[in-house]
Amino acid sequence: MASSEPVELTDYVIVGAGTAGCVLANRLSADGTSQVQLVEAGGRDRHPMIHIPAGFMRLLDHPEITWSYKTAPGAETGGRQILFPRGRGLGGSSSINGLLYVRPLPSDIDGWEAQGAQGWSYENCLPYYIKCETWQDGADPRRGHDGPIKVTRVLAPPPVCAQVVKAGQELGLEFLDDPNATTRGPSIWYYQQTRQGRVRSSAARGYLWPVAGRPNLAVRTGLQVLRVLIEGEGPARRAVGIECRHADGRVTVIKARKEVILSAGVIGTPRLLELSGVGDPDVLDNAGIATQVALRGVGKNLQDHYVTRLCFRIKGIATANERAHGAALAGEVAKYVLSGSGILTYSAAVVGVFASTGLADRPDIQCVIAPGSFKEGRIGELEDLPGLSLGVWQMRPESRGSVHMTSKDPGSAPVIDPAYLSHAVDRATVVEGLRIGRRLAEQPSLAPYVVNETLPGAQAVADEALLKYARDNGSTVYHGVGTCRMGPDASEGCVVDSELRVHGIQGLRIVDGSIMPTVTSTNTNATVLMIAERAADMLLNKAPQRTAQAHAA
């Protein structure tokens, strides 16, 4: 640290104003006794497309609102570099995500505890899922009714969605009215959204906006953290603050009397640890970074859901495609502005499925079904003619990847290698999942509306053909987690303990998606909210919440 750098002092420094960082900033500053600084590399969440639910499709490669990451060329995915968006700015990825709100299977969280994350059973975590949400239907004791994140049903889905649901039932799937309130087997249901009326209910809107005026909370944007400052040796080693850079190049040090908390996300957190000399010495050597603390698990264990989409041409029933162009789109814009309804309130998908391929003891395929079809089968521009897309992804992939720095330049991007489809079970599951998706489209309630399967097309029948399609066209469904996993033993690759303290460094915690030992079977945002709510209680030394208390909180 150069002696000329200005030094600021606070109690808690939180790095990253994403899903987890916003929760922490709110909770840690609530009683007014601690000074809290929330430090975010990106800007304020002013872009209108952040707030319009369907706008997320326009932000996936936005140069300022995302980090513009791509994966390394994938050995099992046609050598492609796949766009790997991460939110940048207030709300982080919760400001650019697909708004789908899905709790995990209880067995996912129980599995964390079984792997050594003491106290992280689903029963212990349920009160925190409840605490963070306000579910539009109220009342149900398994759901929250006064939390900061608003969870709602999709407004008036196009008629084709009802046919999809009927087709799912014909396929033997159970219809669930509220998939977030029940234990789920093979089933079909409507997705719920993190939406407040016409706008996105991001972590920033829910947790940060209402408390922006607290005198003990400073929200700093445009400030990229370069490294964590660590002092002392051996067991006395302690994180004392951070060094960060303003957009104009000025460098500031912020020291923390209490703790430094990393909430920089699945890529940002391991990146920052490695830049600070915390990680696998071989990786650090390779990047020209001197090792301060050897912690071999940093950046390993990257897990993500890999989605492959079937697309269908539809006739005789309305889909979103026809309403997304020209005069019809102008009408949808007017409808949105005047009544807060229409296709601009839709997000990544409308109908969801949990299905079993038979290759696992629980449902192992989730489907994301959208009443529209995308050009080339990837999220982005909708086709002109009526269409339907059905994405399938394996819920608990075996493939494990990594994210590592290869340079000590804080401005350089890490190498992100999710190792998609590197495990044989993952490849077999995707192939069977595509077949399940096809069978759904063949059911009596849907088949009369299906003209044909446009992607991959009827000619793709054999395992090899389906797998090739998945390899050449699949992409992330944006659920990267696990790169600083929680568990008791650093020598086994764990980075944080069950209280989310970094092994071997005092005063340093990680609170974000990177701590998940294994990816949830479902979309990850609800679980990151839960992690942060629970971590806040740990940081404040509060007794863990029970379900009834969560309702009273």
Ligand SMILES: Cc1cc2nc3c(=O)[nH]c(=O)nc-3n(C[C@H](O)[C@H](O)[C@H](O)COP(=O)(O)OP(=O)(O)OC[C@H]3O[C@@H](n4cnc5c(N)ncnc54)[C@H](O)[C@@H]3O)c2cc1C
């Ligand atoms: C495009 C997309 C779609 C998704 N769709 C869904 C969905 O529909 N449903 C769902 O459940 N989940 C979805 N997810 C996943 C979900 O949003 C994430 O799991 C969750 O938001 C992760 O929260 P986090 O706190 O771990 O990290 P993030 O929310 O990513 O926050 C990390 C923050 O840290 C900041 N940061 C990083 N490095 C630094 C640094 N050096 N200095 C300062 N700040 C830094 C970042 O700018 C960012 O604001 C989606 C994600 C994406 C990207």
